[in-house]
Amino acid sequence: MIELMPISRQFRLLKDDILAEISDTIEQGQYILGPKVKKLESRFSEQTGAKHAVAVANGTDALVLTLDACGIGPGDEVITTPYSFFATAEAVSRLGATPVFVDIDRSWNLDPERIEAAITARTKAILPVHLFGQPAALDDIQSIADRRGLLVVEDACQAFGASYRGKSIGSIGHAGCFSFFPSKNLGTLGDGGIVVTSDPELAGRLRRLRQHGSAERYYHDAIGYNSRLDELHAAILLVLLNKVEAWMKKRRAIAKTYDERLRPLKPVLEVPATEEGRLHAYNLYCITSPKRDSIREALSKNNVQSGVYYPRPLHLQQAYTSLGYAVGDFPVAERLSREALALPMGPLLTDQEQELVIAVLQDFAEKGGAK
Ligand SMILES: Cc1ncc(COP(=O)(O)O)c(C=O)c1O
Structure with missing residues (x-):
């Protein structure tokens, strides 16, 4: 796994x-x-x-x-x-x-x-x-x-x-x-x-x-x-602080590889946007896709974990019904709740593991992401 x-x-x-x-x-x-x-x-x-x-x-x-x-x-x-x-x-x-x-x-x-x-x-x-x-x-x-x-x-x-x-x-x-x-x-x-x-x-x-x-x-x-x-x-x-700088570099290198290898898979999926002047810390690496749930299934079949952050935006949480928000109030957040998917990420993720994740996604996209 x-x-x-x-x-x-x-x-x-x-x-x-x-x-x-x-x-x-x-x-x-x-x-x-x-x-x-x-x-x-x-x-x-x-x-x-x-x-x-x-x-x-x-x-x-x-x-x-x-x-x-x-x-x-x-x-x-x-x-x-x-x-x-x-x-x-x-x-x-x-x-x-x-x-x-x-x-x-x-x-x-x-x-x-x-x-x-x-x-x-x-x-x-x-x-x-x-x-x-x-x-x-x-x-x-x-x-x-x-x-x-x-x-x-x-x-x-x-x-x-x-x-x-x-x-x-x-x-x-x-x-x-x-x-x-x-x-x-x-x-x-x-x-x-x-x-x-x-x-x-x-x-x-x-x-x-x-x-x-x-x-x-x-x-x-x-x-x-x-x-x-x-x-x-x-x-x-x-103890961890002594390691964290090297680990941050590793996170960024993994994100760069995901970016380069997954960018061509558009429009089946999209890599995260990064902004000029902002150094991302990649605690999570999230792609988006209208076929998010099928991608998740394909990954899972290949023993790859993925994560949904977050399936329900805050304004639609039950605890906040009293605030009176409704579906449609924040369309960007709502779309991401349906489409964002976190891929394996961490400083000690191996190259081989990342290759396998990428291969599953490439295979999914090649088949047209049809399912
Ligand atoms: C964006 C954000 N805010 C606040 C928290 C709360 O942190 P903690 O779990 O340490 O209480 C978390 C994390 O878990 C978080 O991701």
Whole structure:
């Protein structure tokens, strides 16, 4: 079976180093917010160019705590994409605010041309997602936000390693939120997340919020959360950080091969569009095809896993019926929900495996994609 994301290979490869770090953590004796979390935070701010990094329990909390620290709550609106993992909008709703969806562009991210029309007196922030690792149109989004006095919070959960006009994503908006879920470009053996920002006050609020709203033990100046990155996960992530640059190169090389070999298969399927000045991090490599489900079947018959991200856009989720959206409201997102298909991707996917995936797709297209 060719896995969609061969992640266990990554951990097996680094097992000895990871076990040594875990052993070191046991000996060091600090298991919550110890030196390894601090080191990871400083490596992260170096890596992204943001002045501060605050590690939290997962990517969803990174979003919730950031929006909370930005003062977003009941009655407020946050503009975001209907084509993302549920957590993006859920974070907004969790604070009692309302996600306001805007359709996506050809990069499959928030379409800046549609944002202005969705701004109301209640809008407080724009929450772009860098979906599958491709940066959203941050310049345009930031300039709308500046003009209209809104904050930009980047959902960079899928996009570690991506950059926009030479700047690391996450560091361009007011804050950027990352996830360390195992399948992410930088993932741990469990849950984890981090927020980066260059605003010292926001960083301070985040540090307090993750610790029950407390800066000094047993003194609480806000209602907070218990949302800290475990020292053990920081230890594991420090091992992975040493590898991640080489692995990002490998992801891009695999994407380039898919691009070159699959582009001629149009119109049976299309490769993802990439935009000038945006360095894609390829957490997922998704093709589109009106015959998506038959392609998926052909791959599966040949023991190749594929993935549907996402079968139902956020505005049509049952949890959001109360928002009153209907089928047809966001045609681009709805089409992608029917047509996008993720192919096997990961730094340790072998050339042979990729060749087999390509061969199945070529064979499908040669037969006219008739089925
Ligand atoms: C776009 C996006 N936002 C938020 C999240 C939430 O991250 P986590 O699973 O670490 O809570 C994820 C990931 O899983 C994601 O893909």
